[in-house]
Amino acid sequence: MAKALDKGVGAGSRIRAMTHLTDIITLPHGRPGTTRRLTIHRFGRGGGPKAYIQAGLHAGELPGMVVARHLLDHLIRLDAAGRVKGQVVLVPMANPIGLDQVLLGGHVGRFDLASGINFNRAFADLGDRVADALRPGDLDPDGETNRRVIQRALAHAAASLAPKTEADALRKILLSHAVDADYVLDLHCDSEAVMHLYTTPACWPLGVADLAVRLEAKAVFLAEQSGGEPFDEVCSTPWDRLRARHGGPDTPIPVGCSAVTVELRGEADVDDGLAAADAAALIDHLSWRGIIDAPAPAMPDLSDVATPLAGVDRVRAPVAGVALYHVRLGDRVRIGDHVATILDPASGERHPCHATADGLVWSRSQCRYAGPNDILLCIAGREVLVTSGPLLTA
Ligand SMILES: [Zn+2]
Structure with a gap:
C-alpha cells in the first residue's frame, strides 16, 4: 500500500x-x-x-x-x-x-x-x-x-x-x-x-x-x-x-x-x-x-425514460441489400413510418421497412450491407412485442 x-x-x-x-x-x-x-x-x-x-x-x-x-x-x-x-x-x-x-x-x-x-x-x-x-x-x-x-x-x-x-x-x-x-x-x-x-x-x-x-x-x-x-x-x-x-x-x-x-x-x-x-x-x-x-x-x-426491453422494435431487412436509413438517432417515429429501405443495386428493387412501434430511434447498425433478417435499427416502444425467448441480440 x-x-x-x-x-x-x-x-x-x-x-x-x-x-x-x-x-x-x-x-x-x-x-x-x-x-x-x-x-x-x-x-x-x-x-x-x-x-x-x-x-x-x-x-x-x-x-x-x-x-x-x-x-x-x-x-x-x-x-x-x-x-x-x-x-x-x-x-x-x-x-x-x-x-x-x-x-x-x-x-x-x-x-x-x-x-x-x-x-x-x-x-x-x-x-x-x-x-x-x-x-x-x-x-x-x-x-x-x-x-x-x-x-x-x-x-x-x-x-x-x-x-x-x-x-x-x-x-x-x-x-x-x-x-x-x-x-x-x-x-x-x-x-x-x-x-x-x-x-x-x-x-x-x-x-x-x-x-x-x-x-x-x-x-x-x-x-x-x-x-x-x-x-x-x-x-x-x-x-x-x-x-x-x-x-x-x-x-x-x-x-x-x-x-x-x-x-x-x-x-x-x-x-x-x-x-x-x-x-x-x-x-x-x-x-x-x-x-x-x-x-x-x-x-x-425522469422515470418515464424507462421502457420494457421486450418493447423494443427491431426493424429488420426483409431481403439482402444496401441499407438506406430515413431516420436519425434520436428521432421519434410512429407505427407504419417508412424508416429504412433495402436497395438491391443489381435489380434496382427497393424494399421499404416500416416501424411497428411508436417511440425513439435509439440505435442503428453501422453496417449498411444488410443480410436477410439483419437488424437495421431499433425503436424504444412501450408496448411488449416479444413474449418469449431471449431479449438481447447476438
Ligand atoms: Zn457491448
Missing part, C-alpha cells in the same frame, strides 16, 4: 494512507507460450458500499475504456485526498482475450474466436447455488445484515467455480470481483446509438434513475431476465430469486446489487471530451451513492 504525505490545510499536517492497489492477474488456461493479463484497480479500506466498474468486456467497444481512464485519474486524485469512503473496483480493459483478436485487419472483440461465444454471455448465475446453500438460521430480521451474508455467500460461490477455458477463467475473475458489490456498472457501447442503459425493474427505482439523468440517457431498457446470462444480470438477478425463495417479513432480502449496463453511445463515439463528461457524471453518481465524499446534488426524476 502506498503512503503519501498530505500537507493539509491550517496548523497541522495529516498523514493519509492512499488505498489504491493494482492487481495484475495472468489468465489461466492460455495456450503454451502465450500470456494474457488483466489489470484491476482497487480503492478504499474495505468498509462501506462497494462499486464495481468495468469497461471493454466487448473488447472492440472503446468509449468505455476512455471513460475508465478518466475515472482512474479521478479516483487516484480523490483517494489521495482521502475521499474514497466506500470501495471502488475498476477494470478499465476487461477483456485481454478480445483485445488481441484482430483478424484480416478488423477487430473482433464481441465474440471469443475460439468458441464463437459472446464475451458478455454465459456468466455463471450463482443465485440457485446460493439459495440451495442457505439454511434457515443464516438470515436475520435485518435486511442490511442479510445483504452482507448473501454477498459473502455469492463471493464464496464464485470462488468455487472451476473454469476450463481461458475465456471462462476471465468470466470467473470478473464475476468474483463484482458479485459481492452493491453497485455494478458495465460500460459498453452499441453500433450507432444514443446514450442508453439496461437494468432490471427491481434496480431501476433504487437509484439507477439518478445515473440515467446524470448521463443524459435517452433510453433505459428494463427486463427481469433478458436471457443468455450477461454480466449485469448475473450480478443483480440472483437477489430476486433469493428473495422469492428465502425472503419474508422476518428475513427481508434487499435489492442487494444494483447492476446496470451503460451503453456509451456508438462504437465511433470515441471522444475525449465526451468521455471526460461521462466520467464526471459517474463520479457524481458514486458521490450521490455515498461511495465518494464529494457534493452531488440530487437529480430530477
Whole structure:
C-alpha cells in the first residue's frame, strides 16, 4: 500500500494512507507460450458500499475504456485526498482475450474466436447455488445484515467455480470481483446509438434513475431476465430469486446489487471530451451513492425514460441489400413510418421497412450491407412485442 504525505490545510499536517492497489492477474488456461493479463484497480479500506466498474468486456467497444481512464485519474486524485469512503473496483480493459483478436485487419472483440461465444454471455448465475446453500438460521430480521451474508455467500460461490477455458477463467475473475458489490456498472457501447442503459425493474427505482439523468440517457431498457446470462444480470438477478425463495417479513432480502449496463453511445463515439463528461457524471453518481465524499446534488426524476426491453422494435431487412436509413438517432417515429429501405443495386428493387412501434430511434447498425433478417435499427416502444425467448441480440 502506498503512503503519501498530505500537507493539509491550517496548523497541522495529516498523514493519509492512499488505498489504491493494482492487481495484475495472468489468465489461466492460455495456450503454451502465450500470456494474457488483466489489470484491476482497487480503492478504499474495505468498509462501506462497494462499486464495481468495468469497461471493454466487448473488447472492440472503446468509449468505455476512455471513460475508465478518466475515472482512474479521478479516483487516484480523490483517494489521495482521502475521499474514497466506500470501495471502488475498476477494470478499465476487461477483456485481454478480445483485445488481441484482430483478424484480416478488423477487430473482433464481441465474440471469443475460439468458441464463437459472446464475451458478455454465459456468466455463471450463482443465485440457485446460493439459495440451495442457505439454511434457515443464516438470515436475520435485518435486511442490511442479510445483504452482507448473501454477498459473502455469492463471493464464496464464485470462488468455487472451476473454469476450463481461458475465456471462462476471465468470466470467473470478473464475476468474483463484482458479485459481492452493491453497485455494478458495465460500460459498453452499441453500433450507432444514443446514450442508453439496461437494468432490471427491481434496480431501476433504487437509484439507477439518478445515473440515467446524470448521463443524459435517452433510453433505459428494463427486463427481469433478458436471457443468455450477461454480466449485469448475473450480478443483480440472483437477489430476486433469493428473495422469492428465502425472503419474508422476518428475513427481508434487499435489492442487494444494483447492476446496470451503460451503453456509451456508438462504437465511433470515441471522444475525449465526451468521455471526460461521462466520467464526471459517474463520479457524481458514486458521490450521490455515498461511495465518494464529494457534493452531488440530487437529480430530477425522469422515470418515464424507462421502457420494457421486450418493447423494443427491431426493424429488420426483409431481403439482402444496401441499407438506406430515413431516420436519425434520436428521432421519434410512429407505427407504419417508412424508416429504412433495402436497395438491391443489381435489380434496382427497393424494399421499404416500416416501424411497428411508436417511440425513439435509439440505435442503428453501422453496417449498411444488410443480410436477410439483419437488424437495421431499433425503436424504444412501450408496448411488449416479444413474449418469449431471449431479449438481447447476438
Ligand atoms: Zn457491448
